[in-house]
Amino acid sequence: MAKYLDELNDPQREAVLHKDGPIMIIAGAGSGKTKVLTTRITHLMSAHNVDSFNILALTFTNKAAAEMKERIERILGNSEARNLYVGTFHSVFARILRGEANKIGYPNNFTIYDTDDAKSVVKTVINELNLDDKQYKPNVVYNRISAAKNALIGPAEYATDYGLQQEDARSNRPMIGQIYDAYSKRCFKNGAMDFDDLLFKMYILLKNHPESLSKYQHKFKYILIDEYQDTNPAQYEIIKLLGAMHENVCVVGDDAQSIYSFRGATIENILQFQKDYDDVKVVKLEQNYRSTKHILNVANEIISNNKNQIEKKLFTDNDEGEKIKLVRTMTDNDEGKMVADTIQEQKLRNHFFNKDFAILYRTNAQSRSFEEALRRMGIAYRIYGGMSFYQRKEIKDFIAYLRIISNTRDEEALKRIINYPGRGIGKTTIDKAVLLANENNLTLWEVLSNAGIYGFRSGTLESIDGFVTMIKMFQSELQKKNAYDLAIIVGKSTGIVKDLFNDKTTEGLARYENVQELLNSIKEFTETPMNEEDGEVGDKGLGTYLQQIVLLTDADDDKENADVVKLMTIHAAKGLEFPVVFVGGLEETLFPNAMSINTREELEEERRLFYVAITRAKTTLYLSFSNARYRFGQLQQNDPSRFLEEIPELHVDRSYAGGATRNNANSNQGNAFQRMQRGFGGSSSVREPSGNFPEKKKPAYSVPQARPQVKEHTVSENFVASDTSNLQEGQKVEHQKFGFGEVKKMEGSSHNPIATISFKDNGEKKIMLNYAKLRILETE
DNA sequence: GATTATATGGTTTTT
DNA sequence: CCATATAATC
Numbered sequence: 001m002a003k004y005l006d007e008l009n010d011p012q013r014e015a016v017l018h019k020d021g022p023i024m025i026i027a028g029a030g031s032g033k034t035k036v037l038t039t040r041i042t043h044l045m046s047a048h049n050v051d052s053f054n055i056l057a058l059t060f061t062n063k064a065a066a067e068m069k070e071r072i073e074r075i076l077g078n079s080e081a082r083n084l085y086v087g088t089f090h091s092v093f094a095r096i097l098r099g100e101a102n103k104i105g106y107p108n109n110f111t112i113y114d115t116d117d118a119k120s121v122v123k124t125v126i127n128e129l130n131l132d133d134k135q136y137k138p139n140v141v142y143n144r145i146s147a148a149k150n151a152l153i154g155p156a157e158y159a160t161d162y163g164l165q166q167e168d169a170r171s172n173r174p175m176i177g178q179i180y181d182a183y184s185k186r187c188f189k190n191g192a193m194d195f196d197d198l199l200f201k202m203y204i205l206l207k208n209h210p211e212s213l214s215k216y217q218h219k220f221k222y223i224l225i226d227e228y229q230d231t232n233p234a235q236y237e238i239i240k241l242l243g244a245m246h247e248n249v250c251v252v253g254d255d256a257q258s259i260y261s262f263r264g265a266t267i268e269n270i271l272q273f274q275k276d277y278d279d280v281k282v283v284k285l286e287q288n289y290r291s292t293k294h295i296l297n298v299a300n301e302i303i304s305n306n307k308n309q310i311e312k313k314l315f316t317d318n319d320e321g322e323k324i325k326l327v328r329t330m331t332d333n334d335e336g337k338m339v340a341d342t343i344q345e346q347k348l349r350n351h352f353f354n355k356d357f358a359i360l361y362r363t364n365a366q367s368r369s370f371e372e373a374l375r376r377m378g379i380a381y382r383i384y385g386g387m388s389f390y391q392r393k394e395i396k397d398f399i400a401y402l403r404i405i406s407n408t409r410d411e412e413a414l415k416r417i418i419n420y421p422g423r424g425i426g427k428t429t430i431d432k433a434v435l436l437a438n439e440n441n442l443t444l445w446e447v448l449s450n451a452g453i454y455g456f457r458s459g460t461l462e463s464i465d466g467f468v469t470m471i472k473m474f475q476s477e478l479q480k481k482n483a484y485d486l487a488i489i490v491g492k493s494t495g496i497v498k499d500l501f502n503d504k505t506t507e508g509l510a511r512y513e514n515v516q517e518l519l520n521s522i523k524e525f526t527e528t529p530m531n532e533e534d535g536e537v538g539d540k541g542l543g544t545y546l547q548q549i550v551l552l553t554d555a556d557d558d559k560e561n562a563d564v565v566k567l568m569t570i571h572a573a574k575g576l577e578f579p580v581v582f583v584g585g586l587e588e589t590l591f592p593n594a595m596s597i598n599t600r601e602e603l604e605e606e607r608r609l610f611y612v613a614i615t616r617a618k619t620t621l622y623l624s625f626s627n628a629r630y631r632f633g634q635l636q637q638n639d640p641s642r643f644l645e646e647i648p649e650l651h652v653d654r655s656y657a658g659g660a661t662r663n664n665a666n667s668n669q670g671n672a673f674q675r676m677q678r679g680f681g682g683s684s685s686v687r688e689p690s691g692n693f694p695e696k697k698k699p700a701y702s703v704p705q706a707r708p709q710v711k712e713h714t715v716s717e718n719f720v721a722s723d724t725s726n727l728q729e730g731q732k733v734e735h736q737k738f739g740f741g742e743v744k745k746m747e748g749s750s751h752n753p754i755a756t757i758s759f760k761d762n763g764e765k766k767i768m769l770n771y772a773k774l775r776i777l778e779t780e
Numbered sequence: 781g782a783t784t785a786t787a788t789g790g791t792t793t794t795t
Numbered sequence: 796c797c798a799t800a801t802a803a804t805c
Contacts, residue, residue, distance in 0.1 A: 060795080090795050115794085139790095195795050262793060363792055365796090385794085419781095426781045551795065571793045593792050609793080632790075633796035 002047065004039055004075055008032075015283045016040045019048055022243075022277035024228075024270070025252040028314040029299065029615035030290025030577065033252050034064075037224055038071040040250065044222055045072075045080060052083035054221040056242070059088055060230065061553060064575060085220070089235055090195060091551045093202040096216070097193070098547060103209050104201055109543035111192040111403055111410045112550040116391065118142060118187075118194040120412055125182045128438070131175055141173070145180050149196035150232040150264030152203060155181035189443065191409035199234040206241045217245040227575070228253030228273075232264035240276060247277060255310045256303050259571060259609050261601070270310070288314050288615075290577050292321025295621050298651045299614045305646050306604045323653035324621040326644070332585075332629035336369035339582050340377045342622065343565060346580060354380050357565045358578035360613050362591040366584060367567050369629075374565060384568035390549055394500065394511040395518055399546070401490045402483075405474045406542045408445040415444070421495055424463045429456065470494070483542045484523045491519065521549075570613045581617035583610075586625040587638035610643050727755055732777040735759065740777075
């Protein structure tokens, strides 16, 4: 038996050894599903001689795909893995569509619109239909269109679907069908597809073009899908088409971790799978190798509150571990401080590195307080998600040039840069040109490049001609230069790079650096040898580059080994694991989020999200919530999350207080929530005066606070951290945070000296000199 | 047409 | 609070 099979448990091995026919693997959190997937692919190749060109594996992130390839390569010991078709649904389909676009009337170098571009088109279309964008909010309309596409409902069907029409009428938005139609037409005219089109058009292609369908059915003899619980109907149908010939479809998922229903994902796909295919083999992976017993038990308890789920019971042979820590803080800033303090302390006490910690939250906006606290402590961190690199204005502007060079039909790109940098082509001119384009059924670019015949004022005409000439020059350069060289020329000729360079403000500097980074990334792209099969769509050109970067998440480009604390939403943490995990903001209206408590389905998804958060932790889990936090610029009171009620008391440790020992009532009765309520004398109906919370106002039961209160100390102007290697007892010092004090005692090894210092305002503290910033006061 | 001041409104999660 | 949209002013 091959060595790699020995490393599997029974059900894992069963999943790997099953060769032909549909198989569904229900894989609990931390049960080694990635291992099963990679081993399965390896096994197909090495034991069954399946050609690597005939395997398709779909993942949710590019990073997961890269990791999978790498692992397979390692086991196989050769470079066959590079021939595998591994990637996200979106990137794999984009690649296929790039080759087949002509069949559905699109140019091969079609542009991919990100959400911002797409919403902007929606907005344009709404205005052009003379509809009120207050009534038809672009955001809402876009989501509606997106949902339709994910359910494979095109504009024609949308307009005639009674149910949908009723819904829209009821919500006072009866024209959405028309907007959808106009939006689709405009995208088509622009030679552009949005994210959902990558699925929708892929489906259309396979459905309407038997030769394409046949081609890919033959090619993909084995299909594997990761995170199956998060697939939507469009993805389901595509897979059904692709897999119809061989039926060698392997799906791996966990219904308990389904958290993308807002993107159209449905657990129905799991149930439907067993109906659509004959003799589906089902394997359950229930042994968790990731977490301690305490953590896993809490997770099991939480998820058992959901009615909708597939029967399974996760277990682990891992240690009992520590109880999970539950911390209440006063404000979101305190919460940030508590987490930063704890990380610092854990690093010292348990020799953790920064990269062993993850801070997870429900919404991106929560990152701020954590970020500030970490920065203040000098702890290196990285935020994933939020505004990604390619969404920044300066980057999008620059890329818009490349987009218009590659695809002149891309109206969004054109509008973005036609007057950036300023060249005297203002709103009036653009509106007029767009109108002309619409009236004459031309693209905006066509109007501009023939501006002479449309009676623009001579000055404006001159500007337009100058712009058009410049873009044409870029296009001719494209014939002889690679993407990087072209980008350099663009940066120079437009003056963008110079402008940014001359802007010496902090933001200007950052923008300049970002553009430089963009140029570097283009360079890297042009210099990296190409994946063999990308050759099928021609070049290593600009078009390929542009299509690639839109689908990049910033989780993808991670410097895996950087020693930084990771901050991200729970959604973004799916599939990852960390030794120590903090989950912040466990409060009503935030988590579960107020937007998602109106139906059982929504609430259960929030609970699954909580489940995902908990199961990211290997050894230590902190849950925190705050009395009040700033939202929309205002301090808002919140009750503790209802999910906390669901945690059995025996797994919880509330004595934790950011390192300080506290004598709190350790009653073993009731659950965490009840104790919390009691502790606060009947809950958060107690309104604190906004702003500062007086220290003295302690409840009868002392519920642990994040930290002993520190009297704020403002450091002296001339504060410079002194060399403390020769610190002596009796010396007077100033501490960055605790203020002035006197050294009472020196102890600890020379490696890790610890001073006991009596502070004027904050009492006696033990200070680790390796980390503290102390200024030794000159003794007279 | 560009620059600056003021108003508005938005936060759920992402490819 | 922050980012974007509109109005006001040059």
